[in-house]
Amino acid sequence: MIWKSYRNFFKSTVSALMLVGSVVGVSHAQELRIGLSAEPTSADPQFFDSAPNSALAAHLFGSLVSADENRKLLPGLARSWKMLDDTTWEFKLQPKATFANGEKLTPRDVVYSYCRIPFVEGSPGTFSDLVKTIVSIEAPDEETVVIKTGKPDPILPNRLISAFIINADASGGGKNIKYKKDGCEDFGDNPKPADFNNPANSRGAGPYKLAEFTPGSQIVLERNENYWGEAPHWKRVIMKPLTNAGARVAGLIAGDVDMIEAPSAQDFERLTSAGFTIARALTPRLLYIQLDQNNDPTWKSPTVKGADNNPMSDRRVRQAMSMAINRKAIAERIMGGLAAPAGELLPYPMFGSTKDFPVADHHPEAAKKLLAEAGYPKGFEITLATPNDRYINADKVAQAVGQMWARIGIETNVDAMTAGTFFGRRNKYEFSAFLAGYGSTTGEMSEKIDALVLTRNPDKATGTLNLSHYSNPTVDELVTRAKQTVDDQNREQLLQQATKTAMDDVALLPLYFEVRPWALRKGFTYSARSDEQTRAMSVKPETAN
Secondary structure: OHHHHHHHHHHHHHHHHHHHHHHHHHHOEEEEEEEEEEOOOOOOOOOOOOOOOOHHHHHHHOOEEEOOOOOOOEOOOOEEEEEEEEEEEEEEEEEOOOOOOOOEEEHHHHHHHHHHHHHOOOOOOOOOHHHOOOOEEEEEEEEEEEEEEOOOOOOOOHHHHHOOOOOHHOEEOOOOOOOOOOOOOEOOOOHHHHHHHOOOOOOOOOOOEEEEOOOEOOOOOOOEEOOOOOOOOOOOOEEEOOOOHHHHHHHHHHHOOOOOOOOOOOOOOOOOOOOOOOEEEEEEEEEEEEEEOOOOOOOOOOOOOOOOOOHHHOOOHHHHHHOOOOOOHHHHOOOOOOEEEEEOOOOOOOEEOOOOOOOOOOOOOHHHHHHOOOOOOOOEEEEEEOOOOOOOHHHHHHHHHHHHHHHHOOOEEEEEEEEHHHHHOOOOOOOOOEEEEEOOOEEEEEHHHHHOOOEOOOOOOOOOOOOOOOOOHHHHHHHHHHOOOOHHHHHHHHHHHHHHHHHHHHOEEEEEEEEEEEEEEOOEOOOOOOOOOOOOEEEEEEHHH
C-alpha cells in the first residue's frame, strides 16, 4: 500500500511537472529577448531622432506612411496618399485603425501629433524637419487628411515615416485644434516625455503596448490585442541594454537573449560555427571626412601647421587626400567586412544614387604629385578629430587614415574624444578635418546632400551639417530645383547631377557605408533593416515563415 501510494504520488508529480514545463515552453516560445547595443532614452516617439528611439516607437506607435527593410514606402496609418496639386497631399486613413485603448484614429490625432513635434520639451534631437514645409492640415471627413505645404515637397511621405501619431484625447489635446506653422490654435496639453515611460499612459496605435520601461535594466512590450493590422508573432518582447559587445555575445551564447544587435565581426566565426545566424543590412549611414575649405585669405585653419594659408581650399589638395585613402582596406581589415567603400552619399539603389558610382582610386603617388602641383611638395601637418564612442571602430579608422595621409607627406595627429565633446567642438568649427557619420531618415538623396553639402544658411535651413565652409552655387541650384520637382524621374536626375558635381569637386571625402549586423539563436530569422532599427515584428522562428 505504501509503495502504491508513493507510485501514484510520483506519477501525479511527474504529470504536474510536465504540464508546468509545457506551459513554460509555450510561454517562452511566444517571448522574444533582445540584447540592445544602445538604449532608447524615452518611449516618447517625438523626443529624440535616433535609431534606438525610433525603433522602440515603431513597436508602440504608427505613422501615416511606413517602409519595408529596404526603405520602400508602404501604407501605415494611411491606407493611401496622393498629390492633388504641387503643394497639396491627400492621405486616406485606415478605417479600422485604433489606439491601444480601443479609441478610433481620427484626423484630429494627426493634427495634434504634428503640432507637438516642434515643441517637445527638452528634445536633444528634434523631429522638426519632418513637418517644416507644412503650412496647414485640414480634415474634409473622418478618414481624410489634406496637408498643404508652402512649396512643392515631393518627399513629404518619406519624411512622415518617422512622424509618429499619438492619441490626442489621451494626451489632453484640444478639441478644436487647428494646425499653424508657428504654434497651433487650441493645442491643449503638451505631455512631458517622461509621461510616455509610464505604461498606464497608453497613447499608441502600434502592434505592441508598453508594459515596463526601466532605464538601465529592461523595456518590456506586450502584444496589442486590439491592433488593427497584422498581429505580430511574439506575445511578449523584452529588450535589455547590453552596451558592451562582449557581454551581448556572451548573453546570446548563454541563452539569456535570443537576438543581439551589433555583434563584433571577430565573433562571427565563433557564432556561426555554434549554429547562430548572422543577419546583415547595408545601411545609408555614411562615414565621411569633412575638410575645412574656408578660402578667405585671412582665415587660418585651426589645426593645420606648415602652411601659410588653408591648403584644403584647393581642390587638388582635397583630391590628393582622398586618393591617399585605401577604402577597400579599411572596409575589409578594420571594419571586418561591416562596411562597403563609398564614392557618393547614398548606396545604390536608394533614390538619387547612381549605379556603379566610382569610388576614389587609391593612388598615393598621384596624390603626391597633386600636392606638389598645389604648392605643398613637402606636405603639411594636420589634426584629424573623431568621436570614439559613436561609430564602429571610428578611432581605428581615423588612425588608419592618418597613416595613409602621412605616406603622401601630410603628417596627421588623431584626436579621438567622446561624442559629446566632439560634436560640441565640431559645431564651433574647431577642427580642420574631422571624421563623422550620417544616416538617412528619408532614404533618398536630397536629405543627405542638403545637410552635408549645400551652402550653410541658417535662414534657409540648408547645410545644417556642412561644417567645412564648402559652397558651390551649381550644386545649390540643382538641389533647390530637385526639391521642388514633383516628377520622380526628373527629380532623381537633378539629384544625380548635383551629387556628381559635388563629388567631382571633392566637397567631402566619403569613406564607406556601414553594414549593420545582428546575431540570432538557431532557428530564428530576421529581415535586416537598412534603417538600422531592430524590430521584433521582423523576427520569426523558421517554422513561422
